[in-house]
Amino acid sequence: MIDTLFTAGNLLAMASWGLLIFLPRWRGVAQAVSTVVAPALLSVAYSALIGVWWSRGQGGFGSLDEVHSLFQTRGALLAGWLHYLAFDLMIGAWIARKSRHEGIPHLVVIPILILTFLFGPMGYLASLIVGAAGRIGATRPGQITEHWQFKRTLSSLAGREPRLMASAFMCFAMIIPIAVAAMIDDRTLGEVNVWIKPLKFLVSTGLFLATLGFFMPMTNEAFRRSASGRFVVWGSIATTLFELVYIIWRASRGEASHFNTSTPLAGTLYGLMGIAAITLAATGPILAWGIARSDAKHTHPTYRLAVVLGLILTFALGATSGVVMSVGAGHFVGTAPAGGSILPLVGWSRTVGDLRVPHFMGLHAQQVMAIVGFLVAGLYRGRAVVIGFACWYSIIVIGLFLQALAGHPVLPG
Structure with missing residues (x-):
């Protein structure tokens, strides 16, 4: 019975x-x-x-053993x-x-329902995150009229490009449960907690999506409605979603996501991750073209130049180092000794060359250049400063790339 x-x-x-x-x-x-x-x-x-x-x-409910x-x-x-x-x-x-x-949309709800069916509270948590992201995605500047500065700022940011900002919010929201998983899980990969990689990718991709969303209003309406504009939005969202789901799934199994070709399926998925990464990086120069067009929305020319250069450098510098890493056996150049010294938080090696250093610097050129452009926009020779800084930044990243290829750490320890 x-x-x-x-x-x-x-x-x-x-x-x-x-x-x-x-x-x-x-x-x-x-x-x-x-x-x-x-x-x-x-x-x-x-x-x-x-x-x-x-x-x-x-038994009873007084302790886990009693339950x-x-x-x-x-x-x-x-x-x-x-x-x-x-x-x-x-x-x-x-x-x-x-x-x-x-x-x-029901197509978005289906994976949440499946997650709820399989893992209960995880689906509920996903529904809260997606619901909050949906509300952000429906926000337009000026909808929130209260004088509370935080709400006004949130409304302004969300309205830049709501779909990208909503996706960035989802990445940042997922940091909380992943961080909790890192605290209670003692499994490691390469002497690093298995959940550290998903954490770093959530922060990085969230920042990447938010940056694209912040820059998108600098284009005109025609570009945003065009195939190029839709590619920037949905190409970046789809590729980051695929990569994050795969990385988190591998972490939950205590397995490597990158450089994992242990089975035909793993090799295929790793190859697809490479395609997704190149696709995501390609959104940068396409958006740069939309911002640089003569019919783009009026923006201070110095700041516009900085944003365009930053997006191009992110593709040129970040994608190049990423491709070199992906075709190799790992991000180390040389054999890192067991228990070798690493830099806190980022985990970069202090004993051998580490290609993650120039890759990181290259990927974040778009944020660095935008900040520089904002700071010097009012200067008489602001454009010259932006161009000079872009050249200097490129030389630094290329130097870090060559240093890593030579097998030398960025900061010997």
Whole structure:
């Protein structure tokens, strides 16, 4: 009887999830089944099991060991499973209903529902992040009229290019659960916690997307509606999403995402990551062309020049070092000794050449150049300063690249 109830509960839950995921137009039926019919039937079975098996269990809720003992009997274990099925199903129904009211496309909701079906609270957390990002994506400058400076600033930033800013927010929001995972997981790869790479990529890609979103209004409306403008937006969003999902998935398994060709599937996915990275980098020069056009939105010429040069340098310097790394066996040039000294936070080697150094510097040229352009925009020879700084920055990055290729660390330790 216990096995029969287990099978029946699973089939009922899967049928209800199928309605939510695959038949969104039947939302009345799906909501009725997933919020009333299925949870009620699961609750009846749960109540019967509790009545029969609760008094037979040993343990309690005072400690993790007591909870473990409590669910040692098959009846109590099944009751806990049905409890999980019922409440996850109701959460899924709530997510589907709330997302529909907020205007979130069902194609975006589907992976959230699948995540909720498989891992419960992870799907709920994803729904909160996507919902908040959706609200940011719907924001336009001036919509928030309160005099609270933070809200006014948030409205202004979100309205720069809402879809890119929403995606950047999602990256930054994901830092919190990934950081918690790093604190409770003691697994390492290359003597570094397995979650450090996802953390660094979330920060980097979030900043990259936010930068593109901040620069996009410098183009004109025709460019933003064109295939080039859509490529900048959706090309960057799609590629970062693919890379982040893959990196986080590999980290959860305690496996390397980069330079992992241990199986044909791993090799294929790593190759796709390389294509995604080049595609993401290519959004920079395309956006630079949109900003440099004569019909672009009026911007101070010195600042415009700095932004254009920064986007081009990010592609030229960052992509070059990235390609060299990807075709090699790793980012080290030389054999890094076990336990070798590294720089805090970034993890760069202090004993051998590390190609991540010029790659990092190259990728962030777009932010550095924009800051310089902003600071010198009012100077008489501001444009000359911007060009000179761009040349100096390029020489520094190329020097770091050649230094790494020679096998020398950036800061010997």
